[in-house]
Amino acid sequence: NAGVTQTPKFRILKIGQSMTLQCTQDMNHNYMYWYRQDPGMGLKLIYYSVGAGITDKGEVPNGYNVSRSTTEDFPLRLELAAPSQTSVYFCASSTPLGGPGELFFGEGSRLTVL
């Protein structure tokens, strides 16, 4: 029962470096999401995907890119990391059934940009 798995759990980046946060789910969910959570700010949607090959921007997409080549995987790419991208990143998946459906979240990836 792995659910949604994110790697790495922790990462420190220098300004200008790039990295990819990995997310995989084993529940055969069509919908996948990337959120960032800053202290006191709740969850903000970065990108989402309704199926393999389909991605769309959320509320705060600048500085990020995604791809969805398979149902299981939804990696988030950070290009030219900036201190403003210091945050906790959560990947989630769901199967909407006439509504948003239950979101299943990973444990999060804590990123610090120095």
Place this chain on the structure above:
Amino acid sequence: TQLLEQSPQFLSIQEGENLTVYCNSSSVFSSLQWYRQEPGEGPVLLVTVVTGGEVKKLKRLTFQFGDARKDSSLHITAAQPGDTGLYLCAGGRGSEKLVFGKGTKLTVNP
């Protein structure tokens, strides 16, 4: 932009006390979800309410969806330290992406 306002932002109470937290919006939602998030973990769904006026109970937790489907409340009876966490509400319209509130951080002291 749909906004969900949660109040209070922070709440610290003693074990055994009752509490209510609120989630309010100027927009109508077709459904509203409540999640609880513990430190170092992702949010976990507690309940989904879809009908105006709906009340759902989950042991000591009671969730209510407002008649106009713009607001919701979560009431906890006889709070326990295990209830400590961040409570997030999230509103949705159809299969659109959810909008999350900023959360209420609850601390229940033994």
